[in-house]
Each structure stands twice: as structure tokens, then as C-alpha cells.
Amino acid sequence: SQQGEEDPQALSIQEGENATMNCSYKTSINNLQWYRQNSGRGLVHLILIRSNEREKHSGRLRVTLDTSKKSSSLLITASRAADTASYFCATDVEGGAQKLVFGQGTRLTINP
């Protein structure tokens, strides 16, 4: 079964609104990463949060990590049409050899 599971599977909001996606995982991790995938393209790394960090910011992105609940959230503020994409969380499992385990993703649609 998947290590990371995202919620919701799909999200549709108006431009300018904030978008929040959640990720839950099952085992101890070194870090958790978020990736974006535009339709028909490869994945692009957005942000990495290590297991000893609780919150991280990058531009309009804010990621939180709660290791006690084994969950993470990605917040995109002031969304734009260009943010329309699929977003994946990926866990770097503790003791693993640099391998990432991906969730099935959240499909985000920003309506103009």
C-alpha cells in the first residue's frame, strides 16, 4: 500500500483563494517532499521538510509537518491559474536508500 496518501484527491477553487492539500504517511521518515506535475510533464520539486522541522515556507508555499500524527499539509496562498497541476507528497523513509514513496496526488484546478 502507498506510504503517502493525499487528501483531497481533487480540489477546485477560484483564483486568489488559498489551496490546502494534506498528506498522511505510515512509517518514520527522514523528510517529506512535495512535487508538482503539470499535465503531460515531469515532476518538479517544490519543497522539502526534514523530520526535525515543523514548518517551512517558500514563496507562496507553506508546508507543515506533524511527525506525531504522521501528516503534512501544503498550503498555496493567493492561487493563480498557473498553479493548476497535480501535487504529490513523497516520503523519504527512514533507513531507506534515498528512495521516495509517492502518494497518488491531489489534482488542483484554479478557476479564473
Next chain:
Amino acid sequence: DAGITQSPRYKITETGRQVTLMCHQTWSHSYMFWYRQDLGHGLRLIYYSAAADITDKGEVPDGYVVSRSKTENFPLTLESATRSQTSVYFCASTGARVLLREAQYFGPGTRLLVL
């Protein structure tokens, strides 16, 4: 330009044929990975390599073979293609080391259709 490239970008083949997907990176990253992406399954790791001549199985290795004779190349071979191997294949690399975990960088993908 520097980066990670995959070839071909699109491939149609027939059941039973051998197919090789190429991956090349210019960063001299030690780690390289092959994933497949299917609806309903997200990305699943097929094989990975920690360095030249070091490879290991991922979650779904059956039916695939890899090699890594040079740091920059990591070809994936389907020895006898099956319809269930129709998928989008992504190659990735990272310069992470054992005690320094970093992001992975993905190629643009190869869309493979097995008839």
C-alpha cells in the same frame, strides 16, 4: 543544456518485443531512479542505482532490467514487453548522500504503449 533527459519521449511497440528507455543526466548525480506512473497508482519505483555498477530493485521490478556502466546513464530495458507495461516512465536523479537527503530531479517522461 544541463539536466536530465529521456529518450524516446514516445514509443509504441508490440507484445514480446524488447524495448530500451534511455536516461541521461549531466549533474554527475550518484543516485538515479526509474518510476512508472499509472492512473490509480501514482508513481511506483521500478529500480534505482546508488552509483555506477550498483543497482537495486524497487517496488515493481518484474519484467525490467537496468544497468549503469556510466554515472550519467541509466537505461531501462523491458526484455519482453507486455500490455501491462503500458505506462509513463520517469527517470530521476539526486545528488543526495547518505547523511544529506535532497530532492530528486525528474526527466520529462517516456510514454510507452504496448500493443
